[in-house]
Amino acid sequence: MTNYPDPDFEGRVRRSFALQKAMTTVGAELTSVAYGTVEIEMPFAEQLTQQHGFLHAGIISTALDSACGYAGFTTMPADASVLTIEFKVNLLAPGRGERFLFRGEVTKPGRTIIVADGRAYAMGESESKLIATMTATLMTVRGRDDVKE
Amino acid sequence: MTNYPDPDFEGRVRRSFALQKAMTTVGAELTSVAYGTVEIEMPFAEQLTQQHGFLHAGIISTALDSACGYAGFTTMPADASVLTIEFKVNLLAPGRGERFLFRGEVTKPGRTIIVADGRAYAMGESESKLIATMTATLMTVRGRDDVKE
Amino acid sequence: MTNYPDPDFEGRVRRSFALQKAMTTVGAELTSVAYGTVEIEMPFAEQLTQQHGFLHAGIISTALDSACGYAGFTTMPADASVLTIEFKVNLLAPGRGERFLFRGEVTKPGRTIIVADGRAYAMGESESKLIATMTATLMTVRGRDDVKE
Amino acid sequence: MTNYPDPDFEGRVRRSFALQKAMTTVGAELTSVAYGTVEIEMPFAEQLTQQHGFLHAGIISTALDSACGYAGFTTMPADASVLTIEFKVNLLAPGRGERFLFRGEVTKPGRTIIVADGRAYAMGESESKLIATMTATLMTVRGRDDVKE
Numbered sequence: 359m360t361n362y363p364d365p366d367f368e369g370r371v372r373r374s375f376a377l378q379k380a381m382t383t384v385g386a387e388l389t390s391v392a393y394g395t396v397e398i399e400m401p402f403a404e405q406l407t408q409q410h411g412f413l414h415a416g417i418i419s420t421a422l423d424s425a426c427g428y429a430g431f432t433t434m435p436a437d438a439s440v441l442t443i444e445f446k447v448n449l450l451a452p453g454r455g456e457r458f459l460f461r462g463e464v465t466k467p468g469r470t471i472i473v474a475d476g477r478a479y480a481m482g483e484s485e486s487k488l489i490a491t492m493t494a495t496l497m498t499v500r501g502r503d504d505v506k507e
Numbered sequence: 508m509t510n511y512p513d514p515d516f517e518g519r520v521r522r523s524f525a526l527q528k529a530m531t532t533v534g535a536e537l538t539s540v541a542y543g544t545v546e547i548e549m550p551f552a553e554q555l556t557q558q559h560g561f562l563h564a565g566i567i568s569t570a571l572d573s574a575c576g577y578a579g580f581t582t583m584p585a586d587a588s589v590l591t592i593e594f595k596v597n598l599l600a601p602g603r604g605e606r607f608l609f610r611g612e613v614t615k616p617g618r619t620i621i622v623a624d625g626r627a628y629a630m631g632e633s634e635s636k637l638i639a640t641m642t643a644t645l646m647t648v649r650g651r652d653d654v655k656e
Numbered sequence: 657m658t659n660y661p662d663p664d665f666e667g668r669v670r671r672s673f674a675l676q677k678a679m680t681t682v683g684a685e686l687t688s689v690a691y692g693t694v695e696i697e698m699p700f701a702e703q704l705t706q707q708h709g710f711l712h713a714g715i716i717s718t719a720l721d722s723a724c725g726y727a728g729f730t731t732m733p734a735d736a737s738v739l740t741i742e743f744k745v746n747l748l749a750p751g752r753g754e755r756f757l758f759r760g761e762v763t764k765p766g767r768t769i770i771v772a773d774g775r776a777y778a779m780g781e782s783e784s785k786l787i788a789t790m791t792a793t794l795m796t797v798r799g800r801d802d803v804k805e
Numbered sequence: 806m807t808n809y810p811d812p813d814f815e816g817r818v819r820r821s822f823a824l825q826k827a828m829t830t831v832g833a834e835l836t837s838v839a840y841g842t843v844e845i846e847m848p849f850a851e852q853l854t855q856q857h858g859f860l861h862a863g864i865i866s867t868a869l870d871s872a873c874g875y876a877g878f879t880t881m882p883a884d885a886s887v888l889t890i891e892f893k894v895n896l897l898a899p900g901r902g903e904r905f906l907f908r909g910e911v912t913k914p915g916r917t918i919i920v921a922d923g924r925a926y927a928m929g930e931s932e933s934k935l936i937a938t939m940t941a942t943l944m945t946v947r948g949r950d951d952v953k954e
Contacts, residue, residue: 493895
């Protein structure tokens with residue numbers, strides 16, 4: 359058996375994700391939860407665009423932040439919450455495509471501070487294109503009433 | 508008279524903002540456009556929350572990115588478009604409040620590269636609280652068919 | 657009397673700074689220590705340049721990191737140490753000048769996480785020019801044997 | 806034969822690196838130059854330390870910035886110069902070790918804007934430890950007299 363801090367990390371991530379109403383609003387789905395790696399997918403939607411008709415950089419960041427945050431969350435104990443301290447996003451190509459994939463991966467686990475990196479891809483019929491990268495710094499929080507789950 | 512690269516910068520920002528469907532989706536309004544400084548406001552909305560019921564960090568970033576991007580856009584010539592190359596956000600306090608203000612300000616104008624800094628505030632009855640800061644690097648784009656306005 | 661967590665914050669910063677051998681190597685001096693704000697100055701030196709003869713961006717970051725870190729350190733209790741979790745630097749203009757000033761200021765104090773912003777200026781005879789900005793995320797550390805002072 | 810924008814990219818990187826006096830000052834050597842990837846190594850040195858006796862975060866950034874910058878430089882045409890627009894560093898572990906390796910890799914090539922990611926490792930006898938990551942945004946510059954090589 360594993361030595362995961364919380365063997366039910368997948369269930370915990372899925373329950374927390376379901377509480378993120380912003381994910382429903384942007385049409386994002388949790389498509390993969392592994393220890394240290396989480397994937398989210400989202401179809402293109404007109405109501406999420408910027409002025410040129412591409413996915414808004416902030417919406418890309420919203421999905422990447424959730425992917426990175428939940429990647430970190432998989433490595434935390436059952437009674438912990440995850441908070442994003444900061445993140446940086448590089449926008450590499452326009453958010454143009456029918457569907458988008460956002461993968462967050464833990465680069466550096468830790469008791470208090472966790473660093474995760476994310477990548478966003480525009481997915482076409484035959485290939486996917488890297489459109490953005492994120493580095494996020496996360497904090498494990500315990501014993502705060504306002505940040506549970 | 509002024510020497511603004513585009514004396515109609517306010518009209519240009521307002522027309523472009525109106526095209527950002529993501530702004531409508533998150534309920535954001537353009538409340539102030541000055542040369543080098545743009546403000547956006549947004550009421551709290553349940554559908555924009557993360558798992559603890561606060562405004563999702565990505566939604567905060569969405570509004571800050573637009574505020575910073577349009578702050579930079581005010582300094583550009585009439586035929587230019589603005590692209591966000593990258594941004595970094597620090598989340599300083601939970602996105603808790605009835606209403607939020609996002610201010611973007613140009614820190615360093617430039618012909619090609621512009622740097623803008625943004626601040627997000629949760630606004631209460633008597634005081635406002637700084638909840639996030641952003642530094643965004645913007646690029647002036649000309650002559651690209653896919654990024655007009 | 658003040659309510660500073662450590663009334664001797666200036667002495668504590670000065671003693672710690674004196675231990676940073678990198679500061680001696682780059683010729684940096686601590687020129688101002690106030691609660692929440694620290695300034696460092698450095699003359700231009702050929703041995704700190706990049707390929708175009710300007711101050712290397714990493715050296716600018718070295719001084720800004722110390723300025724931001726010590727700005728945060730002024731707000732910490734006497735038995736705490738400061739660690740930099742991450743920082744971002746925007747290089748706004750070439751590191752050209754006879755002398756440089758680096759100012760770090762606490763944007764958001766905190767028990768565990770502190771955010772500080774820094775600005776680097778090239779100083780000439782009559783004016784100073786903003787050449788770089790930094791946002792740094794700092795952590796208050798206690799009870800770790802390897803990070804004292 | 807290759808289609809590299811400059812087939813002599815290695816020679817060009819090596820000549821430019823030799824001009825970076827900051828690299829000599831910190832004791833850094835260029836140990837590997839491949840298309841899109843550059844490695845720099847540096848022994849630990851007391852004069853580069855912060856207050857706890859570890860390699861200063863700014864010195865780590867100095868070497869990472871050069872590694873990322875030259876990784877980008879390998880992809881540029883022969884008459885271009887490279888400028889760092891901005892970078893972000895996450896410090897994952899103390900800069901403790903006898904020797905350090907800094908690897909920069911191009912994540913997104915581009916005509917004007919290039920994004921590179923870097924990793925810093927403390928190297929021991931039997932293993933290496935990831936101590937820092939960087940994301941750097943670079944710009945290709947042409948026709949500016951002050952930034953040649």
